Amino acid sequence: MNILEEIAHISPNSEREHALGVIDRFLSALERGEVRSASCDENGNWHANRAVKEGILTCFRVGQLTEMQDALWSFVDKDTLPAQHFNATQRVRIVPGGSSVRRGAYLAPQVTMMPPAYVNVGAYVDSETMIDSHALVGSCAQIGKRVHISAAAQIGGVLEPVGATPVIVEDDAFIGGNTGLYEGTLVRKRAVIAAGVVLTRSSILYDLVNERIIRSENDAPLEVPANAVVVPGSRPARGEFAQKNGLMLQCAVIVKYRDERTDAKASLESALR
Numbered sequence: 001m002n003i004l005e006e007i008a009h010i011s012p013n014s015e016r017e018h019a020l021g022v023i024d025r026f027l028s029a030l031e032r033g034e035v036r037s038a039s040c041d042e043n044g045n046w047h048a049n050r051a052v053k054e055g056i057l058t059c060f061r062v063g064q065l066t067e068m069q070d071a072l073w074s075f076v077d078k079d080t081l082p083a084q085h086f087n088a089t090q091r092v093r094i095v096p097g098g099s100s101v102r103r104g105a106y107l108a109p110q111v112t113m114m115p116p117a118y119v120n121v122g123a124y125v126d127s128e129t130m131i132d133s134h135a136l137v138g139s140c141a142q143i144g145k146r147v148h149i150s151a152a153a154q155i156g157g158v159l160e161p162v163g164a165t166p167v168i169v170e171d172d173a174f175i176g177g178n179t180g181l182y183e184g185t186l187v188r189k190r191a192v193i194a195a196g197v198v199l200t201r202s203s204i205l206y207d208l209v210n211e212r213i214i215r216s217e218n219d220a221p222l223e224v225p226a227n228a229v230v231v232p233g234s235r236p237a238r239g240e241f242a243q244k245n246g247l248m249l250q251c252a253v254i255v256k257y258r259d260e261r262t263d264a265k266a267s268l269e270s271a272l273r
């Protein structure tokens with residue numbers, strides 16, 4: 001039986017010591033990047049891995065509240081999902097100052113985390129990615145290589161429903177400060193999300209270059225095309241009342257596709273690595 005089959009067999013009737021052993025091996029497989037909450041097929045389509053997400057939910061179900069403390073701090077959380085400890089051989093930089101990586105998250109070598117930042121269970125963060133201060137990488141989020149997650153960017157977690165794809169940010173994307181990516185938003189390679197843009201399944205993305213409107217359809221998440229430069233925008237709200245009061249609703253606008261000028265602005269941090 002592989003680890004996903006083993007964790008699928010854990011039930012409320014399982015003996016707790018046995019369940020804890022399976023959970024430990026399952027979380028270790030996530031932490032090594034061997035199993036992932038979502039994966040990309042050869043056509044570039046992402047699929048949620050239900051068995052992994054169900055396994056993570058099992059960790060919560062089996063977990064019991066326990067006190068966790070060191071010399072300075074004390075916390076109370078599920079005993080199955082404590083914070084991870086890193087050592088220098090993992091070649092991840094976790095700058096001191098209050099960041100936490102929960103068990104079951106994978107950080108590749110050469111990831112840098114500026115404090116305070118949080119990476120939740122099931123997240124996958126690939127090499128050379130920068131997670132800046134006050135950023136959140138939510139549960140199961142999949143982050144590519146050389147991504148810049150700027151200060152206060154919030155990458156929402158998607159644990160349930162288990163079939164839902166998490167938020168995905170592909171290689172070389174730039175996620176600006178104070179952005180919010182939620183409900184399975186998919187950011188394709190090298191896209192740039194300007195400071196302050198918030199994207200959910202209900203967001204409307206206007207593409208000024210190709211004169212098209214991008215929305216999430218049926219079960220698919222909102223998809224930001226490769227190289228798109230997305231800035232915050234607004235559109236008139238519908239109806240007479242809205243018109244009378246000059247009301248606008250938030251939207252997002254692709255103003256251009258990435259060029260050398262964007263590259264220059266989006267590579268701020270290379271000297272800091």
Ligand SMILES: CC(C)(COP(=O)(O)OP(=O)(O)OC[C@H]1O[C@@H](n2cnc3c(N)ncnc32)[C@H](O)[C@@H]1OP(=O)(O)O)[C@@H](O)C(=O)NCCC(=O)NCCS
Nearest residue numbers: 132150151176177192193194195229231232255261262265
């Ligand atoms: C997106 C960004 C990189 C600019 O990209 P760029 O390729 O240099 O964009 P340009 O300056 O060529 O602008 C193209 C158009 O978009 C508009 N635009 C650019 N950024 C915008 C923004 N953030 N909000 C609204 N409009 C914006 C410009 O006014 C311009 O419009 P125009 O053609 O009508 O004049 C920049 O706005 C941004 O968000 N940087 C990230 C800042 C940040 O979060 N840093 C975090 C460090 S921790």
